Amino acid sequence: MIRPTSIRRALAASLAISALLLSACGSDPAPTSSPSAGASSAPATMAPHDELEAPPTTAPAAEQDSATAARRFLTTWANPDLSYGQWWPRVKPLLSPQGQQDYAAVDPANLPTLTLTGKPRVEASSVATAVTVWQPTDLGEFGVRMSRTSETAAWLVAEVTFPEGVH
Structure with missing residues (x-):
């Protein structure tokens, strides 16, 4: 952009x-x-x-918003005790259209249980509508690639990157 x-x-x-x-x-x-x-x-x-x-930087408020959205997603997403019928309606609105396609067939029973353990680190990209939030957990650092349709739109999750050795 x-x-x-x-x-x-x-x-x-x-x-x-x-x-x-x-x-x-x-x-x-x-x-x-x-x-x-x-x-x-x-x-x-x-x-x-x-x-x-110079590449654009993400404003501090936008970084905070993206970090909050990533934390909310991870705590909603990592619920292996929920049935798909309970899990998907909670996760779907937090995903971008591509994320919805990619994660629609996920069985929550196959996801890990996570405990968020530290402060997230926001990695800005060259556009103000995309970031990756790195969230420390008890299993390692998860990456949450996020995007939004404009600089004022809500952050949505496009992809989750697992720590090495965790699947």
């Missing part, structure tokens, strides 16, 4: 370059003593190269 600030920066840089090129292509090839408005504003509107290339 392209961030609005990236679009604005790219547009400002493009406009500044266009103004500079247009002023250089004028009918009077001799230099003038006063700088053109487009040329003088170019350095002020262009972002440094690093700023244009």
Whole structure:
């Protein structure tokens, strides 16, 4: 997802370059003593190269929301004592459409019982609508890959990564 600030920066840089090129292509090839408005504003509107290339970060509130959603999912999902008929209606609304397809056939009896043991760690991605939350448990650290349809939408689970040796 392209961030609005990236679009604005790219547009400002493009406009500044266009103004500079247009002023250089004028009918009077001799230099003038006063700088053109487009040329003088170019350095002020262009972002440094690093700023244009830097991946977006997840805002602290979004990190907290994703961590809370991941913890809720893991505690709902890891219930091997529930029947499928009890388990699936609780888990399904916490999953993305792809997650619903991938986990619809899971038998909860085959899932481990988990105890969440520590603070989750949120790993941001290059877009503000996807993260992986790493949650420590008594069985090791589970990864919960999450996504959302916009920066204000609810986080939904796309995939769970088990710790090595746990299935």
